[in-house]
Amino acid sequence: MTANALTIPFERIADPAVRAIAEKVAAGTRLTQADGVTLFETPDLTGVGVLADAVNRARHGDRVTFASNQHINPTNICTLRTTCVFCGYARLPKEAGAYRYTLEQVLAEAKTGNNGMTREFHIVGGLDMEAGLEYYTRMFRALKAELPQVHIKALTAVEIAHIARIEKKPWAEVLIALREAGLDTMPGGGAETFSAAVREEIARKKLGAADYIGVHRTAHQLGIRSNSTMLYGHVESFADRMEHLQMLRDLQDETGGFLAYIPLAYHPDDNELGKKLGRQGIATSGVDDLKNLAVGRLFLDNFAHVKSHWIMVTPSLSQIALHYGVNDLEGTVVREKIYHAVGATTQQSMTLDDLLRLIRGAGKIPAERDSFYNVLRTFDAGGQGTDGGEALPSAVRELPSTVGA
Numbered sequence: 001m002t003a004n005a006l007t008i009p010f011e012r013i014a015d016p017a018v019r020a021i022a023e024k025v026a027a028g029t030r031l032t033q034a035d036g037v038t039l040f041e042t043p044d045l046t047g048v049g050v051l052a053d054a055v056n057r058a059r060h061g062d063r064v065t066f067a068s069n070q071h072i073n074p075t076n077i078c079t080l081r082t083t084c085v086f087c088g089y090a091r092l093p094k095e096a097g098a099y100r101y102t103l104e105q106v107l108a109e110a111k112t113g114n115n116g117m118t119r120e121f122h123i124v125g126g127l128d129m130e131a132g133l134e135y136y137t138r139m140f141r142a143l144k145a146e147l148p149q150v151h152i153k154a155l156t157a158v159e160i161a162h163i164a165r166i167e168k169k170p171w172a173e174v175l176i177a178l179r180e181a182g183l184d185t186m187p188g189g190g191a192e193t194f195s196a197a198v199r200e201e202i203a204r205k206k207l208g209a210a211d212y213i214g215v216h217r218t219a220h221q222l223g224i225r226s227n228s229t230m231l232y233g234h235v236e237s238f239a240d241r242m243e244h245l246q247m248l249r250d251l252q253d254e255t256g257g258f259l260a261y262i263p264l265a266y267h268p269d270d271n272e273l274g275k276k277l278g279r280q281g282i283a284t285s286g287v288d289d290l291k292n293l294a295v296g297r298l299f300l301d302n303f304a305h306v307k308s309h310w311i312m313v314t315p316s317l318s319q320i321a322l323h324y325g326v327n328d329l330e331g332t333v334v335r336e337k338i339y340h341a342v343g344a345t346t347q348q349s350m351t352l353d354d355l356l357r358l359i360r361g362a363g364k365i366p367a368e369r370d371s372f373y374n375v376l377r378t379f380d381a382g383g384q385g386t387d388g389g390e391a392l393p394s395a396v397r398e399l400p401s402t403v404g405a
Ligand code: SF4
Pocket: 078, 079, 080, 081, 082, 084, 087, 088, 089, 090, 125, 126, 127, 158, 206
C-alpha cells in the first residue's frame, strides 16, 4: 500500500512536543492517546499539518479520491427526536415537516438525482418505528433491480440496532437479511463522541459506544465493510476525542473492516444544543477542523483513508485539508439534507468540474473511486481522465457537470 518513503520535514515542526511525536512516527511507533491530546493542544498547526501530510503522502502520494454518490434520506421520523439535542433533522411522526418516503418516492429520487451517473447511494434516516426490515429490504431490492450497478451504502449502526430491536432479531440476522436484499457497505454515522458523559449530555438515549462498536464488529465479521466517524466541536474534551479514536483503532486492529475515518464537525444552528451552549452561528474553527483530520491520520495508523466532508467544513477548508492528511473528499453528492437541517450553509451538491478544480488547485491529482476505494479513473492536470491507461475524450463528459436539482 505504501506509495512513497516517509519523509518528515522536521525543520517545519516548531513545537518540541510535536517533534517528539514526529520521531515516534518516523520510528513506526504507535501514538498514544496522550500524544493525540498533545497534537490537539499545540499551537503549532503547521507542525501537525506537515507531519500528517508526510504520513498521507507516504501512503497515497498526491492522489485524492472522490466518488460520484447520491444521498437519500428516506425518513426523518425518529424516536430520539427530543433526546439527540444536536440534531435538527429529525421529526416526531405527527410533527410539521415529518416525512417517510414511499418506495416509489425513493426510486424516483434515485433515478432522477444524478442523471443516472451515480455509483453509490448513501442512505440514512431516522429511527422510524414504521421503517423496519421489510421497508428497507423492499427498498434495497427495488434499487438493485432498477439500478444494479449502484453500490448501496446504507444504515448506520444506530439504525441497524433500531431495526433489530423493533423486529426482535439479533444484529447479525438483520444484517444478513439486508445484505441479501442489496446492502453493500455501512456508513459510519451515529458514533457522535463515544464518551458516556458526553452522550448523556448530547444524545442520552442513543445506542452506546460498546453497541456501536458491536454492530460494526458484527458487520465486519459478516464481510460487510463500513466507515467510521466522530462528531466533534460540541461539549467533548480532547481526551474524549482520543478515547473515541482509540476504540476505532482497536476495532480496526481486530477486524480490518473499516474503510475510512470521517470526522464530522458539529453545526450549532437550529438545534437545542446550539441554543443551550449559546453557540448559534458559531461553527467549529478552521484550526480545529484541520486538527481533527490530521490527528485522525496520525493516530489511526491502521486506516487507509481519511475523508473530509466539504458539506460540513466548506469546500475551501476541505481543499486546505488535502495538505493535512486527507486523501479523500466527499463526492459529488445530491441534495444533502441532514447537515443543512442544522445550519450548514454550503451547497448541497458539487459539480465534477468544481471537485476537479478544488483538488487540482491544491496541487493534487484527482481520481474517481468506487465504494471500496478502488480507483476507477485518474484525471490528469489537463482535464483528461484515464481509465485503464486509455484517455477519455472528455473527463467532464463522463459525469454530469451539474448534479442535483
Ligand atoms: S441524530 Fe439520528 S437518532 Fe438522533 S434524533 Fe437525529 S436522526 Fe434521530
